Amino acid sequence: MHDSLQVLLSQEQIAKKVEQLGRELSHEYQGKEPLMVCILKGAVVFFADLIRCITIPVKIDFMAVSSYGKATKTSGVVQILKDLDSSIEGRHLVIVEDIIDTGLTLNYLLENLKSRRPASLKICVLLDKIECRQVEVIPDYQGFVIPDEFVVGYGLDCADKYRNLRDVCILSRP
Ligand code: IMP
Numbered sequence: 001m002h003d004s005l006q007v008l009l010s011q012e013q014i015a016k017k018v019e020q021l022g023r024e025l026s027h028e029y030q031g032k033e034p035l036m037v038c039i040l041k042g043a044v045v046f047f048a049d050l051i052r053c054i055t056i057p058v059k060i061d062f063m064a065v066s067s068y069g070k071a072t073k074t075s076g077v078v079q080i081l082k083d084l085d086s087s088i089e090g091r092h093l094v095i096v097e098d099i100i101d102t103g104l105t106l107n108y109l110l111e112n113l114k115s116r117r118p119a120s121l122k123i124c125v126l127l128d129k130i131e132c133r134q135v136e137v138i139p140d141y142q143g144f145v146i147p148d149e150f151v152v153g154y155g156l157d158c159a160d161k162y163r164n165l166r167d168v169c170i171l172s173r174p
Helices: 011-028 044-052 104-114
Strands: 004-009 035-040 059-067 078-082 092-100 120-128 141-145 168-172
Touching: 011 044, 011 120, 011 141, 035 044, 044 092, 059 104, 078 104, 092 104, 104 120
Parallel strands: 035 059, 035 092, 092 120, 120 141
Antiparallel strands: 004 168, 059 078
16 A cells, blocks of 8 residues: 655745745844754755745754654654754854654753853744644744644655655655
C-alpha cells in the first residue's frame, strides 16, 4: 500500500508567507545584523528561502538536534548533534525552526541558548501545531497554525522521506 499525500499548504501560499516574514524581520532587525540559526534538518528549505527574503545584513549558523521517542512523536530528551560554530554572547539570535508540536524540543533549545547570554533570542517558525503543546513556547514570528496532522514536504520528513516536496502535505499511512 502507498502513503497518501494531501496538499495542506501550496508552494504559492508558502512563498507569500515567507516573503512577509522576511519583510518583518528586515524591518525589526535593522542595524542589528542578526544571527539566523537554522535547526537542521527540517528547517533547511524554509531557512534558505527566508534568508533570501531578508534585505538587511545577516549572519547564519546551523544546529542539529535529535529528539528521542517514537517515530512521529518527541520525548523532550534532546541531544545536540551539531552545535553552533561560534559564541553567541551579545548577538541577536533568530532561531529558525520548521514546526512546533509539543514544544519540548524548542523549550530545551531555548534554555540551552539563553545560558550563553545572547543580546536577544527570538523564534521564527513556519508551522505551529498549537493544540499539541505540552510546554509553553510562543513563537515570535509564525507562518501558519496547522491542525494536529502529520505533515511532510518543504523540508519536513517522515523517516527522512519527502523533504524535497514543494508543498506541505498531510501524510496518511495505510
Ligand atoms: P516538538 O518537540 O514536539 O515541538 O517537535 C518538534 C520536532 O518534531 C520538529 O522539529 C520536527 O522535527 C518534528 N515534528 C513534529 N511534528 C511533525 C510533523 O507533522 N511532520 C514532521 N516532523 C514533525
